[in-house]
Amino acid sequence: MKNLKCDVCHKDITTAIKQRDYFHMAHRDICEACHDQMERSIKPVVRTKQPFSYEWYDRLVRDSIEKAIVKGRWEAR
Ligand SMILES: [Zn+2]
Numbered sequence: 001m002k003n004l005k006c007d008v009c010h011k012d013i014t015t016a017i018k019q020r021d022y023f024h025m026a027h028r029d030i031c032e033a034c035h036d037q038m039e040r041s042i043k044p045v046v047r048t049k050q051p052f053s054y055e056w057y058d059r060l061v062r063d064s065i066e067k068a069i070v071k072g073r074w075e076a077r
Contacts, residue, residue: 005029007030007065007069008030008065008068008072008073009072025065026058026065026066034074037074038068040074042061
């Protein structure tokens with residue numbers, strides 16, 4: 001099995017079952033805990049977006065992940 005590390009918190013992702021214990025998003029490997037935190041941090045932003053667009057959402061996810069990688073943690077936007 002591939003030895004995966006979360007790109008944000010750098011923890012080993014031991015049971016690499018796609019879309020269950022880790023998430024491959026925006027060309028990054030994200031562990032479940034970080035994915036949860038990301039959803040929490042972008043949810044208030046997503047809620048206020050009218051009209052909603054998937055292109056915009058993809059960009060928001062990508063930006064949030066890249067920002068978290070640089071800072072080493074998630075933060076509310
Ligand atoms: Zn992580």
